[in-house]
Amino acid sequence: MPRGGIGRHGLRPPPRRFRCVTAGRDYRDVARTQWWRAAAGAWLLGMTLEYIRYRIAEPDRAEFEAACARAAVPLASAPQCRAYELSHCEEEPGSYILRIDWTSTEDHLKGFRASDAFHAFVAEVRPYVRDIEEMRHYAPTRVAGAGAGAAEDTAPNLYEWAGGAEAWERLTEAFYREVHRDDLLEPLFRHMDAHHPHYVALWLAEVFGGPEHYTExxxxxQRMADRHLGKGITExxxxxxxxxxxxxxxxVGLPADPEFRSAFTGYIEWGTRLAVANSRPGAGAAGWAPVPKWGWGVAPPRRS
Incomplete structure (x- = not known):
């Protein structure tokens, strides 16, 4: 599949040999980091990748990039657009790829193209329509993954920042002790497996960047999602x-810094809402999907 697709670790980063162009600035390092951070749950939500390939003559390249930067403003405002990136090939500088991540092909064709944002977008790039060599939608497959050189950055991930496996085990042990004493939650967990706190610790550890023991x-x-079927969890x-x-x-003393807690709480909000949806009457069994990977988002840890 095209480099930059989805694997079990989420969205793959842009290839190193392409330079990300936004308003004339080089965003290579930032784009690769943000690509990973935007990936949490991407497979679960579904997406369509549109690739538009251009061949631009040397005298027109600067204006083409400027036009794309202007077109990016209405594009980014469209609810159907999840992300976009314009790159050019280092070996053939006139070869460009505009990659747009749509919520779905239908949302692109019937939603975006019927909007004012589409007309504003086209107005900027219309002079370069004749230079398009390909314009197609692609769906991600399971055949993708992260390589050893794709480390996001040198910052510790959330799993490490919390204190590793022991910290997540302490958290779930303390949590489920209280669950069994709670009138509202006890009925949901009355017949809970004695090892359930350990399993949830494995899940959280994997979500926040630790070993993939829950998957293994x-x-x-799929196993985690199906555990909620028929539970009828209330708000x-x-x-x-x-x-x-x-x-x-x-x-249990998990880090209390606002950066960690905001990222931690963000996942818990997202995950519990998904659990409620999966527990409703008529919800079907989940298909295959990778365990979501949750990162720092826009607020990485502050080093002392």
Whole structure:
């Protein structure tokens, strides 16, 4: 598949030999980092990759990049657009690829193209329509992954920042002790496997950048999602679950810095809402998908 697709670790970063062009600035390093951070749950939400390949003559390249930067403004405002990137080939500088990640092909063709944003976008790039060599939609496959040289940066991930496997085990042990004492949540977990806290610790560790033990031992995302089928989890139970987990995080001494807690809470909000949806009557079994990978987002850790 095209480099820059989705693997079990999420979206793959842009190839190193392409320079990301936005408003005339070189965003190579930033784009690669943001590409990874934008990936959490991307497979679960579904997406379509549109590739538009241009062949631009040397005298027109600067204006072409400027036109694309202007066109990016209405493109970025469209709810159907999840991300975009214009790159050019280092071996053939006149060869450009505009990659747009759409929420779906239908959203692109019937939503975006019927909007004012589309007309504003086309107005900027219309002079270069004749230079298009390919314009197609691509769907990601499972055949992708991260290489050894694709490390996001030197910052510790959330798993490491929290204290590694031991910290996540302490968290889930403290949390489920309180769950069994809680009138609202106890019925949901009355017949819980004695090893359930350990399994959840494995899950959280993998989500936040730790070893993939949950996938190896328990079956990955599909196993976790299917555990919620038919549970009928209420919004009140979801909120209580979050409240008790945050109390447990304080009790066991998980990092209290705002950067960690905002990233941690962001995943918990996302994950619990997905669990509620999967627990509703009529919800079907989940298909294969990678365990989501959660990162720091826009606020990496501050080093002392």
């Amino acid at each position: 031992e328990r079956g990955g995302f 009140q139970q979801r909120r209580r679950w979050i409240s008790l987990l945050m109390d447990a995080a304080d009790e």
